[in-house]
Amino acid sequence: MQRQDDLAKITCVVDDHVLAALNAALQTLEIPEVYLQRAKQVMLVDHARFLGLHTYTTPEENRAALCRFYVPRQFQTGVMRQITEALDLYLPGRGSIYAKEVTLLRRTPLEFNTKLLTELCGEAKPEPTNYDVLACIVQRGAAAAIAAAILEMGLSVPLISFAAGMGGRDRMGLLRITVPVDKEIMYFLAPRHDAELLKGIIERKARLDLPGHGFLYQYHVNALAVNLRVRRGNRTSAATMEQIITALDQLRGSSEWRRLGVTPVKKEIKEIKEYGKEAFSNFSLIIDEGLLTPYVQTALRSGAGGATRMPLIFQSYAKKKDENALASGSKEVCDLVVPQMVSEMLAQNIKDTDFFTRPEAGMIEITSVHGTITYTGKDRVRGQFGGRNLFALLRKTKN
Amino acid sequence: MSKIIQAVEDPEKAPPEKRRRIPLRQIVSLITSYASGKIGAQIKAVAFVVVYLFLAQTFVLRMPIQHALSVALGVGATVIGLAFFLEGLFLGIMPLGEQCGLRLPQKTGIWGVAVFAIVIGVTATIAEPAINFLKIQGSAVNAWDAPLLYLLLNRGANWLVYAIAAGVGLSVLLGMFRFIYGWAFKPAVYLVMPLLLLLGVFFEYSPLLRPVANLAWDTGGVTTGPVTVPLIIALGLGVSRIAGAKKVGASGLGVVTLASALPVLAVFILAFALGPKVPDVASAQEFFxxxxxxxxxxxxxxxxxxxxxxxxxxxxxxxxxxxxEYNNYFPAAADTAVAPLETAPVNSRIIAALKSSLGTVLPLAVVLILTIWLVVREKIRETDITVLGIVFTITGMFLFTLGMERGISELGAQAGAALPHAYAETTQEATLVRADDSAVFTAATPRGPRQYIWIQQNKSLPQAVPFEPLNYDPRTGIYRYIPVAQAVFAEWGPTVGIIVVLIFVYILGFGATLAEPSLAALGATVEDLTTGTYKKSTLIFMVALGVGAGMSVGFARILFDLPLAWILVASYIPALLLTMISAEDFAAIAWDSAGVTTGPVTVPLVIAAGLSIGRESGITGGAFGIVAAASVFPILAVLISGILNQNNARKSITSEVVL
Structure with missing residues (x-):
């Protein structure tokens, strides 16, 4: 197993109509491994009927793709700039791009055409993080209401993807068919200073204070282009609303001015245990579709409390194909958020299986997580991060 | 603390995860809420067509519901059966198909996939119960009116099934190759459909081949049944995912289209091959x-x-x-008795439904399981749930088949039999009454003088009925009275009656489609593929609109004896044109929806109503063509909805300025 610590994960969220341009850009950069996740972007559409006498607003869902790939950290800014220009991501509605430091555990290290990357993008010191991504996992069908609330406030353009839950359900025998496995995962990209407010709204709207209602985690990223198009409709002005908002944000130095009548949410909900001060890691196990289950079970036995799996489409744009690169274009990713102190142990336990040695070897991506919210009631036997024993472990470490 | 760390540090040594002990009350609560959710969804799906048939028959066609209790029980069984069946598909059959699709190309390469595709296509067709409905329609065919059609539906029924199976097998094979090699979907449609339309027009002008063409078009819709479609979709999804993101045709859909089109071609070819061996269309006298x-x-x-x-x-x-004539044609033959048709007893119907369910699901499940075990050499994922899924599918299909026969099909048959009432006078059973010449009188009517006769039936009061001299025997003084029921809409003329019938079948088609299980499976897949941007409910609604329109056109064809080929040409050409401007994936969804529309709920209803009207209109060759027409209009509806959806989506990345 090889460990690569010097990489950055670039995530590019694009509207489906821009996907072809993204493929072309990635091909130019000869990115060796690209993982595409199907998703949808939500925005509000203003309608006007009867000569503008009757106006109303409806949410509109558009197909989008969440594309993740890895580059050496020194090329992070250059690659993002190159893609932003190729895709015109500065235009509203087309998409967002952001990067995050990442550690990869693989059988063989990822190889890049560094000469080409230097030539096209140039090396640069990575920019500091300026945005936060909030990922919230809820039951299938619950995302629309939360997305609408966030859109109404103009805080972020939600990206929603379908996922499946794993964890407690698997210990119920045949009765597990009665527990719905379908989930929705929402991603919100918002400025750091808006993240707390956003978190509070999601917490309340998703009722994360109740058992089984969902899970939220947050991580810092460096964003270069952010889609601000929260609504569309016929406009009669020369500048778009997004342009005006961006200009005012820059003038005011924050987006505080947008919050008309909104006060920050106070932490009054007792049941919510937030381990924001603890350090967490997000483990993403990526392997051919259909092979994931035993490794996730190993991870769950090693301390993870729950997992979320999503299908991915794999594509390689490297001219020289890696011999170990998997033949299948169909992958699955399973995200598990665990305390950092058990992450090494978890990695070791998975390494002890044939995860890295089997012909269709998998890959683990580890990123840091800066805050999590979920219900962890006292009567719960196993908590989100490994049950009672792990909470005891955390408390002892704290003391 | 060290104990704790040890406990989690070594997962191999850690005790296996214990099954969570759930109290009985919670188990009951879990199962109740799960079952009520699934059954509730099916009640919603079926309610429209049941309530509609009940209201239409009672209040519009003014006929009482017969065997109401048995019908109600049948509807109940259909609802529970559909819930079991769909859940079984999602838990058992579809995951098995997807696992095969995902792993087989990697393990065996292209030739393994080819052999598997043919085997699964052929098995699925032979196991498909809907093919029996074609044979039922064949019972209305006279050998001398349509000798080739008669041959194919009776003695040659097996050849027909093998031809269709070959078509489906080839379709699945081509579908899988399309995903692996990234062939686009649209060219396949441009290539196959015009060829079929040309052949259809050619067949239309041959009296011998014309009825077979109608049958061939219907096979396309009928072969892709409730088990075959979800399985083919799951298989396609699996294989297409292997192909990855860059391949053009990698949406996973489109195989059902081919599986609907190539069997039509196969039947055309079979008809060409058998044509010279059968006599031309002639009168019965010439035939015998x-x-x-x-x-x-x-x-x-x-x-x-x-x-x-x-x-x-x-x-x-x-x-x-x-x-x-009979003695002249067959002088040596004894007086052969014709065996009367017997109604099967309830017990044998239950056994037949059970056999049909086992025969449909088990062969496919066995092929899939053996492929995973012996060829892919892997364990079946979530074996317990898969087995439960297969049991659910069989149970569901059994209850559903039984329930359909006694419930919705029965309602449909009653309404279908009553349909000609709407626009035509219908004769009822004759009664013999004693009368004499003095009872006959002439009365002035708006249409001129007409003769009437006074009759008295049983102990009822005497009544004057129109007098038919041919029915009166002056020697015996017996008048053969044939009561004629006036058309329900007689006051407004026959056209209004026919329009009412067409509206009736439109709503019937719409309602029946809402309950189609394979459409529900396709809808769920499409919603998943588009991450919910194209909703299952939208697809089902659009398809239902299309099926309604198609059924109206199909019935209009029977009522006015219009040529099917030209109706299909007129509807497929706009579909092909819309396909050109549609996105690849929406085109595949639209064309696939054509194959799934005509399933086990729609087909029996169509046949019941179609046979009745066909009989009334004296159309030879049964009610063929309705299924074909009902398959093409959903394509148009879904293509239009897809194009609107696409245009809307494009606006999300463009600026709209009105200055």
Whole structure:
């Protein structure tokens, strides 16, 4: 197993109509491994009927793709700039791009055409993080209401993807068919200073204070282009609303001015245990579709409390194909958020299986997580991060 | 603390995860809420068509519901059956198909996939119960009116099934190759559909081939049944995912389209091959004539000289040929008795439904399981749930088949039989009454003077009814009274009645489609593929609108005896044009929806109503063509909705300025 610590994960969220341009850009950069996740972007559409006498607003869902790939950290800014220009991501509605430091555990290290990357993008010191991504996992069908609330406030353009839950359900025998496995995962990209407010709204709207209602985690990223198009409709002005908002944000130095009548949410909900001060890691196990289950079970036995799996489409744009690169274009990713102190142990336990040695070897991506919210009631036997024993472990470490 | 760390540090040594102990009350609560959710969804799906049929028959066609209790029980069984069946598909059959699709190309390469595709296509078709409905329609066909069609639906029924199976097998094979090699979907449609339309038009102008063309078009819709479609979709999804993101045709859909189109081609080819061996369309007298050449061909159609004699005996009984003609044509034949049709007892119906369910699901499940075990050499994922899924599918299909027969099909048959009431006078059973010449009188009517006769039935009051001189025997003084029921809409003329019938079948088609299980499976897949941007409910609604329109056109074809080929040409050409401007994935969704529309809920209803109207209108060749028409209009509806969706989506990345 090889460990690569010097990489950055670039995530590019694009509207489906821009996907072809993204493929072309990635091909130019000869990115060796690209993982595409199907998703949808939500925005509000203003309608006007009867000569503008009757106006109303409806949410509109558009197909989008969440594309993740890895580059050496020194090329992070250059690659993002190159893609932003190729895709015109500065235009509203087309998409967002952001990067995050990442550690990869693989059988063989990822190889890049560094000469080409230097030539096209140039090396640069990575920019500091300026945005936060909030990922919230809820039951299938619950995302629309939360997305609408966030859109109404103009805080972020939600990206929603379908996922499946794993964890407690698997210990119920045949009765597990009665527990719905379908989930929705929402991603919100918002400025750091808006993240707390956003978190509070999601917490309340998703009722994360109740058992089984969902899970939220947050991580810092460096964003270069952010889609601000929260609504569309016929406009009669020369500048778009997004342009005006961006200009005012820059003038005011924050987006505080947008919050008309909104006060920050106070932490009054007792049941919510937030381990924001603890350090967490997000483990993403990526392997051919259909092979994931035993490794996730190993991870769950090693301390993870729950997992979320999503299908991915794999594509390689490297001219020289890696011999170990998997033949299948169909992958699955399973995200598990665990305390950092058990992450090494978890990695070791998975390494002890044939995860890295089997012909269709998998890959683990580890990123840091800066805050999590979920219900962890006292009567719960196993908590989100490994049950009672792990909470005891955390408390002892704290003391 | 060290204990704790040890406990989690070594997962191999850690005790296996214990099954969570759930209290009985919680188990009951979990199962209740799960079952009520699933059954509730099916009640919603079925409610529209049941309530509609009940209201239409009672209040519009003014006929009472017969066997109401049995119908109600049947509807209940259908609802529970559909819930079991769909859940079984999602838990058992579809995951098995997807696992095969995902792992087989990697393990065996392209040739393994090819063999598997053919095997699964052929098995699925042979196991498909909907093919039996074609044979039921065949019972209305006369050998002399449509000899080739008669041959294919009776003695040659197996050849027909094998031809269709070959078509489906080839479709699945081409579909899988399309995903692996990234072939686009649209060219396949541009290539196959015009060819089929050309052949259809050619067949339309041959009296011998024309009825077979109608059958061929219907096979396309019928072959892709409730088990085949979800399985093919799951298999396609699996294989297409292997192909990855860059491949053009990698949406996973489109195989059902081919599986609907190539069987049509296969039946056309079979008809070409058998055409020279059967006599031309002729009168019954010519068909049964002793001329050696015709006799040899007629015997080929019937199957044997003895079968031809039986056919002639049946024709004699119907009054198509006279006893003298019969004796002339078959002087050596004894007076062959025709076995009366017997209604199967309830027990044997239950056994037949069970056999049909096992025969449909088990062969496919066994092929899939054996492929995973022996070829892919892997364990079946979540074996317990998969087995439960297969059991659910079989149970569901059994209850559903039984329930459909006693419930919705029965309602449909009653309404179908009553349909001609809407626009035509219908004669009822004759009664013999005693009368004499003095009872006949002439009365002035708006249409001029008409003769009436006073009759008295049982103890009722005497009534004057229109007098038909031919029905009166002055020697015995007995008048044969044939009551004629006026058309329900007689006051507004026959056109209004026909329009009412077309509206009736439109709503019937719409309602039946809402309950189609394979459409529900396709809808769920499409919603998943588009991450919910194209909702299952939207797809089902659009398809239902299309099926309604198609059924109205199909019935109009029967009522006005219009040529099917030209109707199909007129509807497929706009579909092909819309396909050109549609996105690849929406085109695949639209064309696939054509194959899934006509399933086990719609087909029996269509046949019940179609046969009744066909009989009334004196159309030869049964009610063929309705399924074909009902398959093409959903394509148009979904394509239009897809194009609107696409245009809307494009606006999300463009600026809209109105200055």
């Amino acid at each position: 004539s002793a001329q050696p050449e015709i006799r040899a061909k007629a015997e080929y159609v019937a199957g044997s000289p003895q079968a031809l004699v039986e056919l002639a005996a049946a024709a004699r009984q119907k009054g198509v040929i006279s006893p003298r």
